[in-house]
Amino acid sequence: QVQLVQSGAEVKKPGDSVRVSCKASGYIFTSVGISWVRQVPGQGLEWVGWIAAYNDKADYGRRFQGRVTMNTDTATSTAYMELRGLTSDDTAVYYCARWLVTDHFDFWGQGTVVTVSP
Amino acid sequence: QSVLTQAPSMSAAPGQRVTISCSGTNSNVGKNFVSWYQQFPGAAPKLLIYENNKRPSEIPDRFSASKSGTSATLDITGLQTGDEAEYFCGVRDSSLASWVFGGGTQVTVL
Numbered sequence: 001q002v003q004l005v006q007s008g009a010e011v012k013k014p015g016d017s018v019r020v021s022c023k024a025s026g027y028i029f030t031s032v033g034i035s036w037v038r039q040v041p042g043q044g045l046e047w048v049g050w051i052a053a054y055n056d057k058a059d060y061g062r063r064f065q066g067r068v069t070m071n072t073d074t075a076t077s078t079a080y081m082e083l084r085g086l087t088s089d090d091t092a093v094y095y096c097a098r099w100l101v102t103d104h105f106d107f108w109g110q111g112t113v114v115t116v117s118p
Numbered sequence: 119q120s121v122l123t124q125a126p127s128m129s130a131a132p133g134q135r136v137t138i139s140c141s142g143t144n145s146n147v148g149k150n151f152v153s154w155y156q157q158f159p160g161a162a163p164k165l166l167i168y169e170n171n172k173r174p175s176e177i178p179d180r181f182s183a184s185k186s187g188t189s190a191t192l193d194i195t196g197l198q199t200g201d202e203a204e205y206f207c208g209v210r211d212s213s214l215a216s217w218v219f220g221g222g223t224q225v226t227v228l
Contacts, residue, residue, distance in 0.1 A: 104153035104168035
């Protein structure tokens with residue numbers, strides 16, 4: 001069965017960077033893409049970006065361009081998201097999700113809590 | 119302020135029907151496939167509907183959806199207490215070159 005398992009919670013200081021991993025199993029990793037979505041506590045979902053695991057081409061949301069990098073390690077079927085220049089506004093749960101070519105996210109990771117605090 | 123507009127909350131009694139709307143524009147809902155997600159507190163979102171009106175095999179047929187022009191709707195019939203959750207619509211926005219979500223609709227079963 002398809003599973004996405006994310007890395008554990010992170011606590012960072014303003015200005016730091018955070019790297020979250022998402023290990024996929026149960027399907028051919030390079031056949032589809034991985035998207036990253038975040039959710040600020042008590043708020044809605046916000047798309048951060050996505051990466052095609054078959055060619056490592058990534059697209060990022062405008063709010064995150066210049067501050068985020070996504071990549072993959074096909075040897076371990078793992079996707080990574082790095083977010084730099086953290087502020088308290090980046091405190092959120094970050095989800096990875098399998099992104100299909102028909103433009104939807106069919107399986108989601110369990111989420112990684114990122115807390116940014118002085 | 120979300121690009122897609124959803125009512126913040128809706129409620130209905132068990133067995134009743136709830137219709138959640140998602141209003142967008144010609145660059146998102148009017149042009150691309152809409153999907154719907156269900157989220158319980160403390161849990162990750164779960165895919166309910168994809169390609170405007172298709173259900174994954176494990177989703178009961180009490181959940182259905184449609185799209186007309188720049189609006190999409192999610193229908194939940196035979197409402198159950200286990201349906202109490204937040205529901206989000208999502209779609210690619212061709213003008214923003216981005217994926218966008220609605221603000222979410224909290225469904226309460228009375």
